[in-house]
Amino acid sequence: MPKIMYVSNASWYLFNFRSNIMQEMLKHGWEVVGIAPDDGYAKRLKDMGIRFINLIMDRKGLNPLKDLRLLYYFIRLYRHEKPIIVHHFTIKPVIYGSLAARYVRIPGIVNSVPGLGYVFIKGGILQSIVEKMYKFALHPPAQVIFQNPDDENIFLEKKLVTHEQTHLIRGSGVNIELFSPDKFYL
16 A cells, blocks of 8 residues: 655644545555654544654754754654655755655655745844755755745745746645634634
8 A cells, every 4th residue: 555654843733734635545545644743633643544653853943963863763764664755844844854755765755835934034044054955855856835926936036946846735725614713712
């Protein structure tokens, strides 16, 4: 059975924004694996039939040694699991997961950049470093999904990706049964 892995910096993200597509992949005979730090949503993913791997990761840390360990972890994991497709979300999984996937020669590397985040807003040396890392990590054949044309244009203008790699999907979609207005109290 073919295997697809979804990788994020939070299990709540996978559950709230990717569980529908993960369930659809299960229905079509794929083995689906969710990889993220367990922040209380892993059980919900497992209850849907998704295998979950707890990812130990410092989401906001800037320690290069910890990030190198994360890269090494992804290499070992992908080598062991042998997925056909990996789909990364959020900065660290996109950068380090893509590098590992390319190194291990995974045929399908997909990355979603739902927004540029505080690094691009703040600017400075950190932005410059992250841009260089994106450029190195997102080298073809990796495919990159953007949710707005402004972010896509920034990546294209800075030559972080090629036009052939990019795909624009406006938004993640909203499950109106899960996120209906009557479920929120202001």
